[in-house]
Amino acid sequence: MDKLNFLEVIAAIAVVISLLLAVFLLTVKTERKLENRLFAAFLIINAIDISGLFMHLFTDSYNLKGFKISAYLLVMPLFYLYVNAVCYSDFALKRKHLLHLIPFIVANLILVPRLFLAEGVAKESFFKDMWHSPEMFFYQAIAELQYFFYIVGVFLILKKYKKIYLENYTNPNTLLYKWLSQLTIIFLFIHLCIIIKNLVRYSQDRDLFIWLNIVAGTVFLLTACWFILKALNHPELFRRIDSTLQPTENFVETLETENKTNETKNFQIEQLKKFMIEKEPFLEPSLTIQELANQVEIPVRELSVLINHHINQHFFDFVNEYRIKKAMTILKDPTKKELTILEILYEVGFNSKSSFHTSFKKYTNQTPTEFRNN
Numbered sequence: 001m002d003k004l005n006f007l008e009v010i011a012a013i014a015v016v017i018s019l020l021l022a023v024f025l026l027t028v029k030t031e032r033k034l035e036n037r038l039f040a041a042f043l044i045i046n047a048i049d050i051s052g053l054f055m056h057l058f059t060d061s062y063n064l065k066g067f068k069i070s071a072y073l074l075v076m077p078l079f080y081l082y083v084n085a086v087c088y089s090d091f092a093l094k095r096k097h098l099l100h101l102i103p104f105i106v107a108n109l110i111l112v113p114r115l116f117l118a119e120g121v122a123k124e125s126f127f128k129d130m131w132h133s134p135e136m137f138f139y140q141a142i143a144e145l146q147y148f149f150y151i152v153g154v155f156l157i158l159k160k161y162k163k164i165y166l167e168n169y170t171n172p173n174t175l176l177y178k179w180l181s182q183l184t185i186i187f188l189f190i191h192l193c194i195i196i197k198n199l200v201r202y203s204q205d206r207d208l209f210i211w212l213n214i215v216a217g218t219v220f221l222l223t224a225c226w227f228i229l230k231a232l233n234h235p236e237l238f239r240r241i242d243s244t245l246q247p248t249e250n251f252v253e254t255l256e257t258e259n260k261t262n263e264t265k266n267f268q269i270e271q272l273k274k275f276m277i278e279k280e281p282f283l284e285p286s287l288t289i290q291e292l293a294n295q296v297e298i299p300v301r302e303l304s305v306l307i308n309h310h311i312n313q314h315f316f317d318f319v320n321e322y323r324i325k326k327a328m329t330i331l332k333d334p335t336k337k338e339l340t341i342l343e344i345l346y347e348v349g350f351n352s353k354s355s356f357h358t359s360f361k362k363y364t365n366q367t368p369t370e371f372r373n374n
Contacts, residue, residue: 003207003210003211003214004210006214007053007210007213007214007217008053008054008057010214010217010218010221011050011051011053011054011213011217012054013221014047014050014217014220014221014224015047015050015051017221017224017225018043018044018046018047018050018220018224019043019044019047021040021043021224021227022039022040022041022043022044022047023040025037025039025040025043026040032085032086034085034091034092034093035082035085035086038078038081038082038085039078039082041074041078042075042078042079042082043224045071045072045074045075045078046075046220048068048071049068049071049072049075050217050220051068052065052068052069053213053217055068062115062123062124062127063115063116065127066108066111066115066116066127067108069107069139070104070107070108070111070139071104072143073103073104073107073142073143073146074101074104076146076147076150076151077100077101077103077146077150079150079154079187080100080150080153080154080157081093081097081100083154083157083158083180083184084157086176086180087157087158087161087176087180103142103143103146106142107139107142110135110138110139111135114126114133114135115127115130115135131201131202132202140198144195147191151184151187151188151191154180154184155184158177158180158181158184161176161177162177165177165316166314166315166316166317167289167304167307167308167314167315167316168288168289168290168304168315169288169289169315169316170282170285170286170287170288170315170316170319170320170349183223183227186219186223187223189219190216190219190220190223193212193215193216193219194216196212197209197212197213197216200212265306265310268298268306269306269310269311271296272296272298272303272306272307275295275296276322277322279295280322280326281295282319282320282322282323282326282348282349283323283326283347283348283349284349285349285350285351287319287349289303289304289307289315292315292319317359319349320350320359320363321363323348323349323350323359324348324359324360324363324364326347326348326349327344327345327348327356327360327368328364328371330344330347330348331344331368331371331372332371332372341353341356341368341369341372344368345368356368
């Protein structure tokens with residue numbers, strides 16, 4: 001099997017797996033229908049794009065091939081909307097999101113005169129030298145600008161998500177941030193291959209051009225398989241936040257000017273710590289800062305500033321510290337030696353083994369097993 005045939009096989013497998021996963025996402029019963037549909041659409045558009053590597057085996061339609069090229073401009077808008085839908089519980093598609101179609105529409109419009117409306121020899125001649133045409137140079141400029149815009153947008157969403165999550169929620173889903181960041185970095189790598197491939201297209205090195213296509217196709221295939229395994233192994237992965245929540249830094253100055261004396265703040269901190277020890281609200285795995293604020297009868301924004309700026313901890317770390325201290329007590333209790341590490345982590349409020357081990361080692365510089373045995 002030569003390189004070209006190998007490329008066609010890799011592309012065909014990637015397309016089949018992408019479409020199967022898309023069908024699964026569209027048909028599975030779940031509360032998270034919007035993000036499933038967006039990611040399914042993302043996979044379908046990618047499958048259309050990758051199908052160009054073997055499309056010539058089934059059709060000679062220049063119009064279809066032209067549409068395949070322009071369809072790539074839907075990839076990043078769909079991924080951007082998918083990240084929004086996964087991160088924010090109140091995200092919904094609105095008419096304003098149709099603006100994301102503008103680059104795709106523009107790309108198709110510039111191809112209308114010399115491709116979609118052309119016929120016979122004129123269409124064939126244009127398609128033969130298409131990548132050297134002004135239309136394609138313009139298309140590639142749009143594609144790169146669009147990609148830069150959306151990749152920056154995705155990283156900004158993830159940055160805000162992580163900050164808000166740590167300030168308002170506990171357990172365990174900084175995993176979501178890590179997973180989406182990993183996925184975005186993989187897409188960055190694939191796009192880098194595409195950029196190099198497009199540059200190599202104008203050279204005479206056909207072998208390198210084919211190998212870059214193989215690398216991009218293989219990485220996409222492995223990413224699709226990784227996504228399936230991740231979803232199967234971590235069904236609890238997705239915990240979304242309310243998009244109306246703001247990082248504490250956005251309102252700390254306002255609250256700090258409301259004449260709260262240091263004595264008042266210190267009293268509130270002492271009362272909060274006393275409440276955490278006596279009432280142990282941290283034993284609730286899904287505890288949020290809103291729920292804790294209701295229990296200690298402190299306005300949620302005031303409590304957020306108290307924890308994040310005066311105790312100088314994220315809410316996430318603040319609550320988990322009490323869980324770790326409780327776990328340390330149990331681990332050293334000779335009457336509870338029969339309890340497994342898994343049973344202990346559930347007892348103290350964690351619901352993720354990886355989150356417990358990460359937090360425990362961060363606080364003690366030891367694993368739970370090492371701490372128990374010392």
